Amino acid sequence: MSEATQTAKAEHTAYDGEFLVDAKGIKVHFPIKRGVIFDKTIGHVYAVDGVDLQIRTGETYGLVGESGSGKSTLGRAILNLEPPTAGTVEFDGVDIASLKGETLRHKRQDIQMVFQDPMGSLDPRQTVESLLLEGMKAHGLAKDGAQANKRLRELLQAVGLPVAALKKYPHEFSGGQRQRIGIARALSVNPKLIVADEPVSALDVSVQAQVINLLEDLQEEFGLTYLVVAHDLAVVRHISDRIGVMYLGGICEEADADDLYAQPLHPYTRALMSAVPVPDPLVEDRRERIILTGDLPSPSNPPKGCRFHTRCPWRQETKCDTERPVLRIPDLPGIATSHRVACHWTEQIESGEIQSHEVKAQLVEQHDADGEVDLIGPASISEAL
Ligand SMILES: Nc1ncnc2c1ncn2[C@@H]1O[C@H](COP(=O)(O)OP(=O)(O)OP(=O)(O)O)[C@@H](O)[C@H]1O
Ligand code: SF4
Ligand SMILES: [Mg+2]
Numbered sequence: 001m002s003e004a005t006q007t008a009k010a011e012h013t014a015y016d017g018e019f020l021v022d023a024k025g026i027k028v029h030f031p032i033k034r035g036v037i038f039d040k041t042i043g044h045v046y047a048v049d050g051v052d053l054q055i056r057t058g059e060t061y062g063l064v065g066e067s068g069s070g071k072s073t074l075g076r077a078i079l080n081l082e083p084p085t086a087g088t089v090e091f092d093g094v095d096i097a098s099l100k101g102e103t104l105r106h107k108r109q110d111i112q113m114v115f116q117d118p119m120g121s122l123d124p125r126q127t128v129e130s131l132l133l134e135g136m137k138a139h140g141l142a143k144d145g146a147q148a149n150k151r152l153r154e155l156l157q158a159v160g161l162p163v164a165a166l167k168k169y170p171h172e173f174s175g176g177q178r179q180r181i182g183i184a185r186a187l188s189v190n191p192k193l194i195v196a197d198e199p200v201s202a203l204d205v206s207v208q209a210q211v212i213n214l215l216e217d218l219q220e221e222f223g224l225t226y227l228v229v230a231h232d233l234a235v236v237r238h239i240s241d242r243i244g245v246m247y248l249g250g251i252c253e254e255a256d257a258d259d260l261y262a263q264p265l266h267p268y269t270r271a272l273m274s275a276v277p278v279p280d281p282l283v284e285d286r287r288e289r290i291i292l293t294g295d296l297p298s299p300s301n302p303p304k305g306c307r308f309h310t311r312c313p314w315r316q317e318t319k320c321d322t323e324r325p326v327l328r329i330p331d332l333p334g335i336a337t338s339h340r341v342a343c344h345w346t347e348q349i350e351s352g353e354i355q356s357h358e359v360k361a362q363l364v365e366q367h368d369a370d371g372e373v374d375l376i377g378p379a380s381i382s383e384a385l
Contacts, residue, residue: 019090020193020225021055021078026087028073032300045300047073048084049249052327055193060219060226062240062257064233064272066296069246071229075195078227079111092192109139112186116198118178122170128156128181129166135189155184158221159214176207183214187222197229212239233276237261242338245269248307249299251327255339265330265341265350267312268292294359306344313356319344 028048033039048070055061063071076082078089080096089096091111099107112135115121122131132152133142142148153163159180170178179199186194196215200208216239218224230236236243237257244254245268253266264273271290278284294311297303303310309320319325323344329337330346348354 018057019054020057020092021053021227022090023051023053023078024088026051026053026074026077026089027085028070028077028082029085043300046249046302047299048077049299049302051087051249051251053078053244053251055225055227057192057225058219058223059241060228060239062236062243063227063229063246064231064236064243065246067231068296068299070249070299071231071246072197074246075113075197075227075229079108079113079195106139109189110192112189112191112194114179114182114186114194114196114199116201118175118182118202119170121182122178122185124170127167127169128161128184131170131181132166132185132188135185139189141189151188155188158187158218159184174207175203176211179203179211180214183211183218187218190222191224193225193227195227195229198231199228200235201230201232208235215239233272245272248296248302250307250342252308252342253340254327256336259336259339263335263339265332265335265339265346266308266343267314267349268308290356306342311359313359314345314349314354315357315359316345316354 026048027046027050030045030047031041032043032045034042051074053061053074063074065071073082077084077087078091080089083097091107094107096104096107126134129152132155133148136142136148136151141151152166156163156165161177161180161184165173165177165181170181173181183199194215199215200211203211212235215226215228219226226239228236228239240257242254243257243260244251245260245266246252247268253260253264253269260269261273264270267290270288271292274288274290278287290313292311297307297310303321305319305321305323306312306315306325309315312320315321325342325344327340327342329335329340330350332347332350343349345354
C-alpha cells in the first residue's frame with residue numbers, strides 16, 4: 001500500500017462511529033423445497049444466520065471465510081439484492097428495505113458491485129462504451145452528450161485503459177482489462193459503496209496485484225468505501241482496514257487488519273492463518289500449524305452451540321456444544337476494543353489453561369432426497385498441530 005494511500009485511509013477512518021453501512025441481526029435463510037406437485041419446504045439453508053456488520057465511511061472491510069460460509073449472500077443482503085429473512089440494513093442512515101420505486105432506484109446508484117467473473121457480468125454483445133453508458137443513462141447521468149463523452153474518457157483513464165477501448169467488445173480484452181471495465185462500470189454512476197465479490201480470484205497472480213492497487217488508488221481519488229469479499233487471506237490483508245472472518249453464516253472474529261494478523265484469537269482464524277506460508281524460512285519453521293480436516297458442515301444443518309465445535313481443537317464439553325458464543329471483546333491485556341471474537345474460551349486458550357486436543361469424529365444429520373434425516377459421518381476426523 002502506498003504511503004499516500006495509507007494516509008488517505010487513516011484520514012477516512014479517523015472518525016469512529018460514522019457508519020455508511022449499519023447492518024443488524026442479518027439472517028438469510030433459503031427454503032429447501034421438495035415435491036412434484038406441491039412445493040413442500042423441508043428445511044432451510046441458513047446461509048447467513050445473525051450477523052451485525054458496520055462499515056465506516058471511507059474504509060475497506062474485508063470479509064473472509066471458506067467457500068459456502070455465506071460471504072456473497074451477506075454482501076447481497078447488504079445491497080438488498082437478497083432481501084434478508086430478518087434484520088435491518090441502514091445505508092447512509094436510511095433503512096434500505098423501506099425504500100421503494102424512484103427513491104430505491106436512486107439509492108441503488110450509491111451502491112455498486114464488482115464481480116469475480118467480469119466476462120459473466122459484462123454483456124458480450126455490447127461495446128465498452130454502451131456498457132458504461134447503460135448505468136449512466138439509467139441514473140440520468142448521460143443527458144448531455146458532450147458531458148457523457150468526457151465522463152467516459154475520465155472513467156477509462158481512471159482505470160488505466162486507452163480511449164480506443166470504448167469501441168471494443170469484452171472478449172477483445174484480457175481478464176485483468178475486463179475487470180478494469182467492470183470497475184469502470186461500477187464507478188460510472190458515482191457510487192459511495194462498492195461491494196467487490198472476489199474481485200481478483202479469477203485473475204493471474206501478477207494481474208491481481210495491479211487490480212488491487214487500482215482499487216486502492218480509486219478509493220483515494222473518489223473517497224469510496226469498500227466491502228471486499230475474498231477467500232484469499234493475502235488479498236484481504238493487503239486491501240483491508242478491518243476484517244471479518246465468516247464461518248457457517250456468522251462472523252467469528254473481527255478486528256483491524258494488522259491486529260488480526262498479529263494476534264488471531266478465534267481457533268478458526270488461527271487455523272486459516274496457519275495455512276498461509278510465511279516467506280521468512282525461520283518464521284515459517286516456527287509458526288503454528290493447525291490442519292483442519294473435515295468439510296464445512298452443511299449450512300442446512302449447522303451444529304448447535306458454537307458452529308465451529310465439530311472441528312475445533314479447543315472444544316470443551318460444556319458450553320461449546322450448547323451455547324452459541326456472541327462476538328465480544330476478550331478480557332486480555334493489550335487487545336484493542338475493535339478486536340472481537342465469538343469464542344467462550346478465548347482467555348483460557350490464550351493463557352494456555354485450555355490446551356488443544358484431537359478432534360473426535362462426529363455423526364451429522366443430513367436431509368436426503370425425500371426430506372428424511374440421515375446420519376452420515378464423520379464430519380470431521382482429526383487435526384494435527
Ligand atoms: N439462492 C440460493 N438458494 C439456496 N441456497 C443458496 C442460494 N445462494 C446461496 N445458497 C447457499 O448458501 C450458502 C452460502 O453461500 P454463499 O454463496 O453466500 O457462500 P460464499 O461464502 O460466498 O462461498 P464462495 O466462497 O464459494 O463464493 C451455501 O451453502 C450456498 O449453497
Ligand atoms: S466456543 Fe468452543 S468450540 Fe467454539 S471456537 Fe471456542 S473453544 Fe472452539
Ligand atoms: Mg461467494
